[in-house]
Amino acid sequence: MKTEQIACPDNDSFRCPLARSPDRLSARWLPALAAQLVRDVGALITRAAPGHQRVATFAIDGEVRFASAADRAAFAEEPAS
Template sequence: MVIEDPAAAAASLDPLRARLLRELAAPSSAAALAAKVGLPRQKVNYHLRSLEEHGLVALLEERRKGNVMERVLQATAASYIISPAALAVVEPDPEHLRDRFSAYWLLALAARTVREVGRLLAGAVAARKELATYAADGEITFASAASRAAFATELGAEVARLAAKYHEPSAPGARRHRLVVVLHPALRPDAAAAGSEPDQEIQP
């Protein structure tokens, strides 16, 4: 689920509520969650109400347990991504910096991808349709900066050739698609865990 509402984003970022979302991958009640997180049921219930209000958890059933009506809830998604649209005032705009060698432009493109695909996916789910997408992911080890630059040049030329071959804007029923190709240094396994910078030169 891609979160666009700022209030829902804030709710999901709260450490306790994030923990509750993780626990609610499987159906549970406030009482069961309270035992897991070590807090009073009333306090857990308060946080669950907020998550429910923002559409992050949903009520599955209500069942009586003694003198109490127990509410069983579950997270509405297996995972969540916060869209840049949640910070619309400072959302990056790829049109402001078109530089294929800029890491900032790459991030702006990635942010736009999250926003656009998130909205398309929400529409597809609501319409009970599949969303046609394609993605490729892999790693290349270059012998030198020169070989990386040569690869980027060849890749750009090949993408341009394929785009020209299949681009038919006047065809009946034609539909525009977004194409984004990125290349960036890979983090070392230890750096990825620690969040430090990759052991690569900065210049492309």
């Protein structure tokens, strides 16, 4: 079993082994992933602060809408396969 950790909504610490298969289509997955992002960026900022270094980041913001639930399900299924 791999020891690396990823964001996982299935327990209180929001971490689980990679060997487990988290439900990435679950609504609980998104806040867990966001929590992991906050921890990771926070750690980068904390390490950079003593040297007065800036942390370069890149983000993309977007909005996707679907005409129907069936269209959304088809979109979600394609990347998973």
